[in-house]
Amino acid sequence: MKAALAVAALLLATTGPQPAELRLDGQPVQGGVLRGIVPPGTVSLALDGRAVPLAPDGRFLIGFDRDAAPVARLELRRADGTTEARTLSVAPGQWRIERVNLARPAGGPTEAFRRLREAERARIDAARAEAVDSDGWRQRFVWPAQGRISGRFGSQRIYRGGVPGAYHSGLDIAPGAGATVVAPADGVVTLAPPPMFSLEGNLVIVNHGMGLSSAFLHLSRATVRVGERVRQGQPIGAVGATGRATGPHLHWSVTWNDARVDPERLLGSAP
Secondary structure, three states: OHHHHHHHHHHHHOOOOOOOOOEEEOOOEOOOEEEEEOOOOEEEEEEOOEEOOOOOOOEEEEEOOOOOOOEEEEEEEEOOOOEEEEEEEOEOOOOOEEEOOOOOOOOOOOHHHHHHHHHHHHHHHHHHHOOOOOOHHHOOEOOOOOOEEEEOOOOEEEEHHHEEOOOOOOEEEEOOOOOEEEOOOOEEEEEOOOOOEOOOEEEEEEEEEOOEEEEEEEEOEEOOOOOOEEOOOOEEEEOEOOOOOOOOEEEEEEEEOOEEEOHHHHEOOOO
């Protein structure tokens, strides 16, 4: 009952009357998300020239990539043809950077593996980009699993000579093999096994609407199917070590369009 009231209160807080001018809730930061509302009469909104979806009540959500530029431009257009622009100063994120006195590992993927990954990435990108009708993006997210945090978003190794390795693109939670994974917010399943992916293993993607989506990697099994609507807290699978994983854990990544954002910035208190 308390959970239902909390969700109702949050939705009420995000469906009030539209203000007379563009309003933002929070401060832009690398890896973060920002919610806002446009004034009546707005017909379009763009971030750095890219269209931002608008809800019928004028609400919207934008995300900033882990490596987002320090300045972004938000521009709205009204029905009368006039425009309003807002320059946003994007604060730098605080990432765990490990500098190691080693050369970056040599070599790379084979041509066969590159072709395989191209096909897999195409499926993943299409699932993330699919437009769905969901208000999950309005909710305060809950933890998809309860356990030790074994890896945080944005962490990165810098090798000898200042050569950067790939940064960690999600949040790793290690509650033990077979632990239940739940949907952190309402959404629509746009990808689910089979088949299994080479790196991600059993992968489920839940699209929360407005370009915001969650991916759940390395599952031992999935309990949802493509096209299924899920509610916040609903089981969607179990923790595993499928794909390229050193042990059982959940890798949870979140994207807004093609920007990778920090899942912890969508959450409430720690588990």
